[in-house]
Amino acid sequence: MADERGAALLRGGVSSPRATFLELFFDLVFVFALTRVSQRIIDDLSATRQDLLAEIVQTLLIFLAFWAVWTFTAWVTSRYEPERPEIQFVVVYTMLGCLVMAVATPRAFDSRGLAFALAFVAVQVGRPLFLTLALRGHPRRLVTIRVASWAAMSAVPWVLGAVSTGPWRLACWSLAVVVDYAGLMFGWPVPRLGATRTSTWAVLGEHLAERYQQFFLIALGENILIIGLSFSGHSFSGVSSGAFLLSFVTTVLLWRIYFHRAGHLLTEAIRVARSPGRLGESASWTHLVIVAGVLATAVGYELAIVHPYQRTELSWAVFLMGGPAVFLLARARFEYEIFGRVSRSRIIGVFALAVLVPVATRTATVLALAAAATVLAAITVADYRRARGQAPELPHPAL
Structure with a gap:
């Protein structure tokens, strides 16, 4: 029974290939988020700061964080049925986290670093954990367990960087982004469970x-x-x-x-x-x-x-x-x-x-x-x- 309830979350043969209205609504947050990312660079160039290269690297890290959130959400809604209430909750939850990240972006390496990092960690860790619970006894829950494990691992440098300042924040967040993308690239390998490359996933x-x-x-x-x-x-x-x-x-x-x-x-x-x-x-x-x-x-x-x-x-x-x-x-x-x-x-x-x-x-x-x-x-x-x-x-x- 638990396996059947978990299987109901997966995309079936009758699923519409078109993006849902909720997904398009979700994208609106990224119009604002990408504007905040561009504005960071524009402000740095207009101020002609001496540490311009470091500022650009900071903005690149922020952009990579946003992309990691969006692209995994796209894979989730291509792998799971987006009309299910559980998946809609995941999309709305992610949307709220991204909005907080976008608001914090202009001062992410200043006074709003903790807000940015906690919002990102809440999305990256909370999303696979919720899917793991929703899938119950279905075999695919092993995938979300792997993803959650790597997200929890990258959460450490994200939070450490948020409570640090200056070069230490940049170093910690750089490490965190490397962990996030290494997990995506190598399929979030976990001892005894192995890896699950996205290239092998059945998606629409x-x-x-x-x-x-x-x-x-x-x-x-x-x-x-x-x-x-x-x-x-x-x-x-x-x-x-x-x-x-x-x-x-x-x-x-x-x-x-x-x-x-x-x-x-x-x-x-x-x-x-x-x-x-x-x-x-x-x-x-x-x-x-x-x-x-x-x-x-x-x-x-x-x-x-x-x-x-x-x-x-x-x-x-x-x-x-x-x-x-x-x-x-x-x-x-x-x-x-x-x-x-x-x-x-x-x-x-x-x-x-x-x-x-x-x-x-x-x-x-x-x-x-x-x-x-x-x-x-x-x-x-x-x-x-x-x-x-x-x-x-x-x-x-x-x-």
């Missing part, structure tokens, strides 16, 4: 693919929010208006490049893959980098809109050119995952953006943004010319 591929696509759109939504807030908070000069328009066009180009063929075929690729779980796991890491590139690009938007005339500093050029370059590199890997090949335009675009970094430091910020947008536009044109008159390409997963 269409649902998982849709969730990754939706998170990419969340990141673009964060970009739109940054563009609007930056422009509305400053004078409507001609050059600022130009930077505003360039930022919007760049966001559209990111959307176009992502969804060109590969972005549309992720669902089908997971369906026809010999190992759907392995492709889903690989796509998770790829989208982590794609979203990081989009967030870095948003930092460049604010710099160009607020300081359009100012000469581009090297640290600014890294975001104006580096953000799109990171996105293109991850998009190239995404293309390889779907088709087993990479378009030359992606690689050429990355090299072009790298070459433009020293050039950008000799020009105004708005011109540097225009150069990055030109590279992305050239890639979009190349995609269009290559696809024109050709039959739709079928996925051929390389993994």
Whole structure:
């Protein structure tokens, strides 16, 4: 009987592959959370702090914490029935924890470190523990036991870092993130129980693919929010208006490049893959980098809109050119995952953006943004010319 009650939580053949309204509601928290992550970097760059590298590392750790929460939630709702009250409770509980983390993000390495760490630990430990109880005697509860064990292990450096200050907090939280991602990468191995790689999980591929696509759109939504807030908070000069328009066009180009063929075929690729779980796991890491590139690009938007005339500093050029370059590199890997090949335009675009970094430091910020947008536009044109008159390409997963 207990085994049957646990089995009722698993996805069945009649489950809808579409994301539920609750999952879309859950995503709204991440629009706010990603904005807080970008704003941390923007504030650091505007203040021209000497320890800028350490500040960026801190922000990266915060972003990785948010991604760990979101991606595991996506796997949970792809593996378990999201319409069940128990799973809905897990999603709402996670949503509350993420909201607390987002509120604490601007001062996570200052006065709100304990709030951030405790919210993260409460989600990462509480979620698998609740699933373990809900699954009762079902064999899959061994998976959540493994996950909970690793979450409890990483909770120690998270809490120790929260009650520490300065470099000690950074060191402890860095260790905690390494533990969290090592568990995800190696399948949370536990003595006598072994490991359970996500690549071997039975998940609803269409649902998982849709969730990754939706998170990419969340990141673009964060970009739109940054563009609007930056422009509305400053004078409507001609050059600022130009930077505003360039930022919007760049966001559209990111959307176009992502969804060109590969972005549309992720669902089908997971369906026809010999190992759907392995492709889903690989796509998770790829989208982590794609979203990081989009967030870095948003930092460049604010710099160009607020300081359009100012000469581009090297640290600014890294975001104006580096953000799109990171996105293109991850998009190239995404293309390889779907088709087993990479378009030359992606690689050429990355090299072009790298070459433009020293050039950008000799020009105004708005011109540097225009150069990055030109590279992305050239890639979009190349995609269009290559696809024109050709039959739709079928996925051929390389993994």
